[in-house]
Amino acid sequence: MSRRVVILGAGPAGLAAAQAAIAHGADVTVLDEGERPGGQFWRHHDALTDPRMQHQWPRFERLRGALDRAEVHAQASVWHVETDGGLRMHALVGPADAAGRTALTVEADALVLATGAHDRALPVPGWTLPGVITAGAAQALAKRDGVAPGRRTVVAGAGPFLLPVAASIGLAGGSVAEVVEAVGVGAIARGWGRSPWRLAGAAGKAGELTEYLGDLIRHRTPYRFGSAVTRIHGVGTVEGATIQRVDADWRPIPGTERVVECDSVALGHGFTPRLEAAIQAGCAISPDRFVEVDGRQATSVPGVFAAGEVTGIAGADAALAEGAVAGFLAAGGELGDPRLRRVVDARRRMHAFAERLATHAIRSGWTAWLDDDTIVCRCESVTRARIAEYADASSRGVRLATRAGLGACQGRTCGRSVEALVAASVDYDQRPVLSSIRIGELAGLHHTPDRIKHQEQE
């Protein structure tokens, strides 16, 4: 009997895992919360997406084609992962947040976690104004819906992801006022210039970056280094942004403020892995808060593999290589198999590329651009002063007294920022359920007979 491999997530890592596991003869099930496979990288709609926004599309089409031989559940919100006494995933399937979705339980011999990451956007005065969105949101709205976030957008944060975001906004009909990168030119040259021969294998990436830079030059879009959006202005909606020089620690330099007129601001200071499923499965998490994996992409839990951004922020090419390794091994293959040689090489090259991304890692000085009344927890409208008041309290104390992290997003947006402000872990990664589900649905599950895959074999 073939091995049953379940894959959570249908982005680059999950799709590559599915293809590899199918090729190795496994019985594959893919669960993804989106309406269509692709994840964030290949987010698309056939009629609404400008194809110029996509990269490596033929590769996506091949991977999508491989799914013909898998059981695919789109719009599946996995809310519980069991690893005691077998691997079992519980999901609700149906339109996003609809009442009365269908319960689905899937059993597996091996599980591949390919849940990706989401933007980390640092708080800034005015960031709750409508018109302020994450860099990923700008990308999603452009790719998925064919709309720009506004007429004139400031794109600000850190890292090369700001480039495709600026390009997508242009292709969706908006204009980009400025791209604002917190890391200075000197630090970027040192970070990316060091031993460039190790980047040779990532030539495709370099080509992509050159294409984006050419796009900025054509549109005469200013690209500011060593600067940050330190305040967003407006009444009821965005009307402008203060752009200010920052030092190497990202502390704003007084006297360098400029106000730029804009009606939207896209913020992206890096990414946070979506660890919920891994934590629920009991996987060891590294001190820098990624899923720990070995050379086989195996986690600390037997039968559970992880690939892509949950194991470290390294981009789509690394995710594709890691996914292929994870899927092949989850299906019972061996790391030494010659068929894996190419992807193992690709993985090594892309990890060398990923090391350079650390050049753009968040520095601690950003907290200096907050006011006392800047909202940090958006869900519960909790201010920086309120959090600072309880900085010495226990994790539970901070939460109960301030309510930061107890709102609808359960600390997904503010968690890391609250930790920076109280200089301690607040355990916002520990959530009882993976994705938001209705109390009625949770209660109803007790009465609804679950559709258990492979029930006939039990």
Added chain:
Amino acid sequence: MTIRIAVDGTELEGRDGQTIAGVLIGAGRRSWRSAAGAERGVFCGIGVCQDCLVTVNGVEGVRACQRTARDGDVIEREAR
């Protein structure tokens, strides 16, 4: 193909396949919810932050950035 949805009694036009957030932004609407008395709209765009919640055809707490708009949908704003 064009679809029409009603948002707080106002009819908005969108393109078939767009999310509710996509229709709203495409129609120039930035905010459709309030929190602590202030206006809010879409923020993360990928279903994580819950800042864009709306009531869809009477069902509360639907992420506008995740739900594909259907012709005739009735959207109401939420406040908390």
